Amino acid sequence: MQTLADVLARDRRSDAPALFAEGPTTQRYDYRRFLTTAWKTGNLLHKLGVRTGAEVAIVPSARAQPVLTFLGASLLGAVTTFDPSREVEARAFVAPTDRLGEYDIAPGTATIGYGADPENPAHDYWEGGVWSENPTMPPEPATPSDPILDDGDRRYTHADLLAGAEWAVDELALTAEDTVSVGGRVASPAVLAAGVIAPLVAGASTRLDGGDGDTAGVVDGASIDVSDGFFERVEASR
Template sequence: METLADVLARDRRSDAPALFAEGPTTQRYDYRRFLTTAWKTGNLLHKRGVRTGAEVAIVPSPRAQPVLTFLGASLLGAVTTFDPPREVAARAFVAPTGRLGEYDIAPGTATVGYGADPEDPAHDYWEGGVWSENPTMPPEPASPSDPILDDGDRQYTHADLIAGAQWAVEELGLTAEDTVVVRGQVGSPAVLAAGVIGPLVAGASIRLDGGDEDAVGVADGASVDVSSGFFERVAASQ
C-alpha cells in the first residue's frame, strides 16, 4: 500500500467492524460503510473547492466525523491541520456545530458543522452533505509524495503515514481480529498513523475512547509508543 487510496480501496469493503465510538450517539461502522463514507466525505469537500494542496482545518473530537474528514481530504491530496488557531483561513473548516461560533472564519472558507444541523445556512451540515454524496472514490489522483497532514512543525505525506501505520501493525502484531483502542483527540500524526491507518491496513477495528492523553494499543494487549519521536523510531526501524 502506497497511499490512503490503497487503504480505502473498493475491494477492501466488508461487513467486518471498522470503527466504534461512544458519545451523544453510538457510532458503529463496518468496513463497507466506513470506506464508502470516507469517499463521500472526499466528494463533499471536492464540491466545496478542496483540491490537491488545499488546506482543510478540523477541530478534533473522539468521533467518526473528524477521522472520516481527514481520510476524505487525504484522498484529494489536501493538507489537513487539526486543532487550528481561532483565525481560520483554510479552504474548508470542519468542527462540531456548537463550536463554529468560536472561530473567526475567513471569507471563502467552506464551513461544515458535525453533530448537529447548523441553524446558520452559511454552514453546511456534515451528516446531511455526506449522506447525499456520490459513493465513489473522489476524482483527484493521490500520490505517495503528496503532503496530507501538517502538525505545525512539518508536513507528512501519504508515504510517511503509511510507513508509520505498517510499523505500528508490526509492533502490535495486528490481525483482522483485533480492536485498537485510541485515546485522546485523534489529531496527532503518530495517533493517526498508529491508531487509525494501522488498524485499517490490517483490517482490524478502531475504538475511539477519548480522554486527555494520547495512547494507542490493542484492547487487553500490547501498546505502541505514540509520543514525540514516533516517526524517528519508524525511520530507524527501516
C-alpha cells in the same frame, strides 16, 4: 499500499467492524460503510472546492466525523491541519456545530458543522452533505509524495503515514481480529498512523475512547508509544 486510496480501496469493503465510538450517539461502522463514507466525505469536500494542496482545518474530537474528514481530504491530496487557531484561513473548516461560533473564519472558507444541523445557512451540515454524496472514490488522484497532514512542525505525506502505520502493525502484531483502543482526540500524526491507519491496513478495527491523553494499543494486548519521536523511531527501524 502506496497511498491512503489503496487502504480505502473498494475491494477492501466488508461486513467486518472498522470503527466504534461512544458519545451523544454510538457510532458503529463496518468496512463497507466506513470506506464508502470516507469517499463520500472526500466528494463533499471536492464539491466545496477542496483540491490537491488545499488546506482543510479540523477541530478534532473522539468521533468518527473528524477521522472520516481527514481520510476524505487525503484522497484529494489536501493537507489537513487539526486544532487550527481562532482565525481560520483554509479552503474548508470542519468543527462541532456548537463550536463554530468560537472561530473567526476567513471569507471564502467552506464551513461544515458536525454533530448537529447548523442554524446558520452559511454553514454546511456534515451529516447531511455526506449522506447526499456519491458513494464513489473522489476524482482527484493522490500520489505517495502528496503532503496530507501538517502538525505545525512538519508536513506528512501519504508515504510517511503509511510507513508509520505499517510499523505499528508489526509492533502490535495486528491481525484482522484485533481492536485498537485510541485515547485522546485523534489528531496527532502518530495517533492517526498507529491508531487509525494501522488497523485499516491490517483489516482490524478502531475504538475511539476519548480522554485527555494520546494512547494507542490493542484491547487486552500490547500498546505502542505515540509520544513525540514516533516517526523518528519508524525511520530508525528501517
